[in-house]
Amino acid sequence: xxxxxxxxxxxxxxxxxxxxxxxxxxxxxxxxxxxxxxxxxxxxxxxxxxxxxxxxxxxxxxxxxxxxxxxxxxxxxxxxxxxxxxxxxxxxxxxxxxxxxxxxxxxxxxxxxxxxxxxxxxxxxxxxxxxxxxxxxxxxxxxxxxxxxxxxxxxxxxxxxxxxxxxxxxxxxxxxxxxxxxxxxxxxxxxxxxxxxxxxxxxxxxxxxxxxxxxxxxxxxxxxxxxxxxxxxxxxxxxxxxxxxxxxxxxxxxxxxxxxxxxxxxxxxxxxxxxxxxxxxxxxxxxxxxxxxxxxxxxxxxxxxxxxxxxxxxxxxxxxxxxxxxxxxxxxxxxx
Amino acid sequence: xxxxxxxxxxxxxxxxxxxxxxxxxxxxxxxxxxxxxxxxxxxxxxxxxxxxxxxxxxxxxxxxxxxxxxxxxxxxxxxxxxxxxxxxxxxxxxxxxxxxxxxxxxxxxxxxxxxxxxxxxxxxxxxxxxxxxxxxxxxxxxxxxxxxxxxxxxxxxxxxxxxxxxxxxxxxxxxxxxxxxxxxxxxxxxxxxxxxxxxxxxxxxxxxxxxxxxxxxxxxxxxxxxxxxxxxxxxxxxxxxxxxxxxxxxxxxxxxxxxxxxxxxxxxxxxxxxxxxxxxxxxxxxxxxxxxxxxxxxxxxxxxxxxxxxxxxxxxxxxxxxxxxxxxxxxxxxxxxxxxxxxxxxxxxxxxxxxxxxxxxxxxx
Amino acid sequence: xxxxxxxxxxxxxxxxxxxxxxxxxxxxxxxxxxxxxxxxxxxxxxxxxxxxxxxxxxxxxxxxxxxxxxxxxxxxxxxxxxxxxxxxxxxxxxxxxxxxxxxxxxxxxxxxxxxxxxxxxxxxxxxxxxxxxxxxxxxxxxxxxxxxxxxxxxxxxxxxxxxxxxxxxxxxxxxxxxxxxxxxxxxxxxxxxxxxxxxxxxxxxxxxxxxxxxxxxxxxxxxxxxxxxxxxxxxxxxxxxxxxxxxxxxxxxxxxxxxxxxxx
Ligand SMILES: Nc1ncnc2c1ncn2[C@@H]1O[C@H](COP(=O)(O)OP(=O)(O)OP(=O)(O)O)[C@@H](O)[C@H]1O
Ligand SMILES: [Mg+2]
Numbered sequence: 001x002x003x004x005x006x007x008x009x010x011x012x013x014x015x016x017x018x019x020x021x022x023x024x025x026x027x028x029x030x031x032x033x034x035x036x037x038x039x040x041x042x043x044x045x046x047x048x049x050x051x052x053x054x055x056x057x058x059x060x061x062x063x064x065x066x067x068x069x070x071x072x073x074x075x076x077x078x079x080x081x082x083x084x085x086x087x088x089x090x091x092x093x094x095x096x097x098x099x100x101x102x103x104x105x106x107x108x109x110x111x112x113x114x115x116x117x118x119x120x121x122x123x124x125x126x127x128x129x130x131x132x133x134x135x136x137x138x139x140x141x142x143x144x145x146x147x148x149x150x151x152x153x154x155x156x157x158x159x160x161x162x163x164x165x166x167x168x169x170x171x172x173x174x175x176x177x178x179x180x181x182x183x184x185x186x187x188x189x190x191x192x193x194x195x196x197x198x199x200x201x202x203x204x205x206x207x208x209x210x211x212x213x214x215x216x217x218x219x220x221x222x223x224x225x226x227x228x229x230x231x232x233x234x235x236x237x238x239x240x241x242x243x244x245x246x247x248x249x250x251x252x253x254x255x256x257x258x259x260x261x262x263x264x265x266x267x268x269x270x271x272x273x274x275x276x277x278x279x280x281x282x283x284x285x286x287x288x289x290x291x292x293x294x295x296x297x298x299x300x301x302x303x304x305x306x307x308x309x310x311x312x313x314x315x316x317x318x319x320x321x322x323x324x325x326x327x328x329x330x331x332x333x334x335x336x
Numbered sequence: 337x338x339x340x341x342x343x344x345x346x347x348x349x350x351x352x353x354x355x356x357x358x359x360x361x362x363x364x365x366x367x368x369x370x371x372x373x374x375x376x377x378x379x380x381x382x383x384x385x386x387x388x389x390x391x392x393x394x395x396x397x398x399x400x401x402x403x404x405x406x407x408x409x410x411x412x413x414x415x416x417x418x419x420x421x422x423x424x425x426x427x428x429x430x431x432x433x434x435x436x437x438x439x440x441x442x443x444x445x446x447x448x449x450x451x452x453x454x455x456x457x458x459x460x461x462x463x464x465x466x467x468x469x470x471x472x473x474x475x476x477x478x479x480x481x482x483x484x485x486x487x488x489x490x491x492x493x494x495x496x497x498x499x500x501x502x503x504x505x506x507x508x509x510x511x512x513x514x515x516x517x518x519x520x521x522x523x524x525x526x527x528x529x530x531x532x533x534x535x536x537x538x539x540x541x542x543x544x545x546x547x548x549x550x551x552x553x554x555x556x557x558x559x560x561x562x563x564x565x566x567x568x569x570x571x572x573x574x575x576x577x578x579x580x581x582x583x584x585x586x587x588x589x590x591x592x593x594x595x596x597x598x599x600x601x602x603x604x605x606x607x608x609x610x611x612x613x614x615x616x617x618x619x620x621x622x623x624x625x626x627x628x629x630x631x632x633x634x635x636x637x638x639x640x641x642x643x644x645x646x647x648x649x650x651x652x653x654x655x656x657x658x659x660x661x662x663x664x665x666x667x668x669x670x671x672x673x674x675x676x677x678x679x680x681x682x683x684x685x686x687x688x689x690x691x692x693x694x695x696x697x698x699x700x701x
Numbered sequence: 702x703x704x705x706x707x708x709x710x711x712x713x714x715x716x717x718x719x720x721x722x723x724x725x726x727x728x729x730x731x732x733x734x735x736x737x738x739x740x741x742x743x744x745x746x747x748x749x750x751x752x753x754x755x756x757x758x759x760x761x762x763x764x765x766x767x768x769x770x771x772x773x774x775x776x777x778x779x780x781x782x783x784x785x786x787x788x789x790x791x792x793x794x795x796x797x798x799x800x801x802x803x804x805x806x807x808x809x810x811x812x813x814x815x816x817x818x819x820x821x822x823x824x825x826x827x828x829x830x831x832x833x834x835x836x837x838x839x840x841x842x843x844x845x846x847x848x849x850x851x852x853x854x855x856x857x858x859x860x861x862x863x864x865x866x867x868x869x870x871x872x873x874x875x876x877x878x879x880x881x882x883x884x885x886x887x888x889x890x891x892x893x894x895x896x897x898x899x900x901x902x903x904x905x906x907x908x909x910x911x912x913x914x915x916x917x918x919x920x921x922x923x924x925x926x927x928x929x930x931x932x933x934x935x936x937x938x939x940x941x942x943x944x945x946x947x948x949x950x951x952x953x954x955x956x957x958x959x960x961x962x963x964x965x
């Protein structure tokens with residue numbers, strides 16, 4: 001009985017899928033709101049399959065192994081966009097099919113050094129690496145990287161276990177570029193991080209979000225949305241997310257179409273749909289982040305965790321190629 | 337040198353199950369004392385009580401007059417040889433024997449000398465550096481004895497030390513054990529369920545059944561004067577007969593046994609005419625012949641139902657005219673010169689001396 | 702015969718092939734974004750001396766954890782082997798495996814964390830909180846906890862084979878309980894001790910999640926550095942070279958122990 005039911009269901013689903021085109025999306029879990037996807041399905045009479053990954057590395061390994069086949073739209077971060085371009089995994093975007101592109105903020109577009117002319121990628125969301133403070137335990141603080149110099153918070157703070165993020169923070173604190181190739185500046189940054197290291201509990205990339213929410217840690221360096229999702233309802237006011245006044249590191253996630261995409265036309269329609277100001281506003285509200293879509297800001301109902309202006313102080317982490325070795329060595333000297 | 341053990345009214349339970357039932361024993365200094373009984377009767381348990389591996393619910397155990405119940409096993413001047421020998425697999429023969437000496441912090445030269453003597457005693461010098469897995473069963477058993485003697489205990493407890501060996505080796509080692517006992521002069525408490533072992537070497541034997549001591553005595557006493565049916569049948573073979581007393585004479589009773597007939601038996605126990613007795617008659621005490629013997633009492637006619645040739649003797653099962661099947665063992669003393677050879681289906685006469693039967697029990701009717 | 706073939710195939714596909722890839726990659730040049738360039742190089746190995754401190758730390762953390770684990774596992778295994786409820790107790794030993802190990806590590810944070818159960822309890826009585834976690838000892842504690850079953854099981858199975866009567870014989874010959882344990886039981890469960898050692902030390906040496914979650918600034922182990930080299934630095938040859946180092950250290954250790962066993 002049950003078996004035949006499942007069979008029937010399968011047949012039905014197959015038939016319905018026949019009639020409609022299917023768009024395969026590969027993205028972070030919960031990154032695109034469900035209602036946006038449902039609206040898109042309705043509007044274009046198609047079906048969307050939303051598959052998820054937990055890290056750019058995971059996504060990259062899968063796409064690389066499949067030579068860019070299997071998905072129509074992917075959401076890589078900046079550095080991985082440039083890697084995928086170099087590896088020849090992406091196809092060019094047909095801008096004539098994306099009229100809504102014009103709504104994107106020029107300031108953001110200027111920052112996409114990984115694909116300056118947007119031949120291969122269209123920005124989806126951007127954000128900064130932030131400092132999160134649990135205000136139940138820490139009342140007075142300055143919104144600056146100098147918080148990590150505070151001896152009174154010794155053993156209650158964590159920094160990301162990520163050399164580009166941490167060195168980037170120190171470089172910004174000193175007023176340098178997060179992508180500096182100047183050895184003297186890097187040595188100075190190293191000294192700063194070594195000072196911070198005295199005060200932090202550990203370098204933590206895996207459990208800081210949980211830690212700050214439960215009060216295990218009081219001040220953490222990390223990604224706002226990671227922490228934001230874990231805060232229990234009604235406790236939002238206990239947490240402060242700030243981009244230090246000196247600025248920090250910026251990330252931009254873009255939408256790309258891989259070489260092997262099966263439904264290129266629908267993929268373009270989807271990207272254009274996302275850039276529709278009303279949709280973009282809903283997405284930004286949902287994520288708690290500022291929208292890169294200028295027109296969308298008029299429609300937003302919530303105040304983002306941090307403002308768009310704050311983001312402009314931040315700098316995108318760029319691929320340094322061979323120079324990364326130097327960063328590696330310095331990081332090694334810090335953590336050993 | 338040897339120790340004297342007194343076991344006083346010991347009761348021991350495993351849960352609800354009573355293994356030792358009011359057991360009392362006196363084991364004398366330097367004695368070779370056997371505890372004999374069927375499997376599961378509580379022999380090992382009794383030995384383990386003496387060694388200190390089991391506590392008792394009631395009663396006391398004295399060694400040379402002092403209670404040892406409060407002493408843990410490692411403090412009792414008593415050593416045990418386990419059914420399985422329990423040699424240490426990771427140590428050589430030498431080190432196995434040296435084990436108790438090293439615990440007592442003997443010097444290296446003392447250890448060499450003592451172990452050397454013990455190896456000599458058990459004639460195992462050339463095997464000193466083998467591991468237990470490289471030894472035969474008999475060798476293992478000797479090492480176990482040497483190791484138990486190394487501590488110079490006052491009493492040596494042996495739990496069926498020969499049961500894992502074949503019959504011939506068992507015989508040899510038993511004699512060796514007896515010699516050893518004479519040499520070291522300490523008390524041996526030897527547990528076995530094999531009656532020939534117990535009888536052949538022991539000074540005295542305690543017969544056990546179902547957690548109780550049935551009889552204590554020399555092997556001769558136990559064999560010749562069993563106190564009950566169990567004792568009579570457990571040790572050696574016998575013809576057990578229920579007989580009715582017809583007449584009481586000065587020294588004998590005239591009795592009638594169903595399937596046998598009327599005969600005389602010695603008055604081991606007091607009884608009256610009309611009483612019923614249980615009588616044991618050992619098969620080797622019965623004569624068997626083709627010709628009717630020249631006596632008038634205790635002679636019966638029958639037919640050989642079965643003969644089992646054993647080499648040194650032949651076992652006959654004779655069906656008497658009245659129906660009783662009697663076991664008769666004939667020793668081949670001068671086999672060829674004796675009377676004609678008896679065979680299956682031969683008609684024979686069996687006879688015995690009225691003094692050779694023994695009244696085990698008087699059943700009051 | 703058929704089974705041998707299956708076994709060989711299994712070994713080849715699941716063990717030898719991946720291992721060969723790791724060995725091979727360690728002798729190649731890294732590509733910037735992960736992967737390897739097909740040219741022979743010993744450069745990855747020239748990095749290893751930098752990690753001496755890390756290697757030393759990993760070794761002592763794993764070593765101390767292993768010894769503690771064995772010390773705890775011995776009496777437990779002994780107790781179980783003598784118990785009348787062996788199956789039930791063994792079940793209890795393996796029950797933790799029904800829960801994901803990451804969750805169990807997090808549970809330790811809930812218990813011992815700065816804001817954990819114990820510290821909240823202390824706090825209620827006005828006592829200063831104690832920082833139990835984020836140091837090498839926390840790492841050792843959780844390693845011991847995690848790998849205890851791996852030590853109990855082989856020790857149990859070799860203790861079960863030990864004839865009870867040799868323990869009684871030792872007692873009878875004058876040994877006290879400690880002497881029975883050290884002089885008779887231990888030498889007779891050497892095989893179990895050896896496998897317990899191997900089962901604990903090797904995974905402990907390669908620990909990754911435990912130092913990451915309950916360790917602090919000075920308790921990163923070699924496993925964390927391998928993961929960092931592979932995922933963040935994306936230098937596959939260095940990650941492979943470090944893995945090979947782990948393999949060689951483990952192999953040499955095992956061989957040395959086995960050799961010593963044989964000579965005896
Ligand atoms: N630890 C124990 N727990 C419960 N019952 C036991 C225990 N040890 C022995 N018994 C029981 O006690 C009784 C006597 O056992 P014991 O080992 O003393 O017999 P035994 O006379 O030595 O027998 P065998 O000749 O077979 O060695 C047996 O019924 C046995 O099942
Ligand atoms: Mg027994």
